[in-house]
Amino acid sequence: MARSPASRTPAALPYGTQVEIFSRFREANPSPVTELEYVNAFTLLVAVAMSAQSTDVGVNKATKDLFRRVTTPRQMLDLGLEALTDEIKTIGLFRQKAKNVIALSQRLVDEFGGEVPQSRAALMSLPGVGRKTANVVLNSTFNFPAQAVDTHIFRVGNRTRIAPGRDVDAVERAIEDNVPAMFQQNCHHWLILHGRYVCQARRPRCKICPIEDLCPFEEKTE
Known part of the structure; x- marks a missing residue:
């Protein structure tokens, strides 16, 4: 009708x-x-994935020290779930977000050679990454409109x-x-x-x- x-x-x-x-x-x-602070495509991907139901200011505070030490998927895996969870415990839904970040880091290492893909479909195949997150990464790091x-x-x-x-x-x-x-x-x-x-x-x-x-x-x- x-x-x-x-x-x-x-x-x-x-x-x-x-x-x-x-x-x-x-x-x-x-x-x-973007007002999210990041070092490269991977850290932006992580920051945006963490920003759901959280403010950019809150995410920046949680990742300030983290992104000084961790800038690649392999480094994130070496950090591990427990340590990452402790690093981001000030933001909302931090336990699930930590699990997603570890899982997407593993996927990036296993399937994409440790690099962030420049495809929306590939980005959205990662754990915890929806269309909005994929679009932020494509726009801010790969200059896709x-x-x-x-x-x-x-x-x-x-x-x-x-x-x-x-x-x-x-x-x-x-x-x-x-x-x-x-x-x-x-x-x-x-x-x-x-x-x-x-x-x-x-x-x-x-x-x-x-x-x-x-x-x-x-x-x-x-």
Whole structure:
């Protein structure tokens, strides 16, 4: 049965408006990067896998000393599950995350020569690695214009109509379909940072928003 008009996802903002929005984001922050701290593709993979239901600040604190000593899958296996669990015990779900990191490290050694693969499918075959984690790694270490949609991007995409969608997969497709190609590489970084510091969930900071005049969000704050 067809959905009623009221239930349909609204159209994305037109191309010209998208260009203006992302031009402003780029002017304010020409080279955005993830706030997770890492050394290489492997440590980023581990950090992102640990970030579920945890803050980037919390993950950075937990991995600061770890990543000084452990930068490869083999070194992680040599560290072992017990020691890793103790290293990251300050973050949520640390026991399961430690098990996943040891398991993915073993898989990387056994099947990928100790290297992080540059394929989304291969990354998602690793224990504890979902599409969002794979996309972060592809974007931040391999310069692939992948869109890692988290709660911030989902909220901003729908509020602003930059990339509206009913779920994270739909928002990811909407970004790919509607954000101009010249901005695709850095798009998800800009949107995450905008959602984290400006377009916040409970009380968006519309007064300081650089795209307030272009945003159709009706419940704007004074």
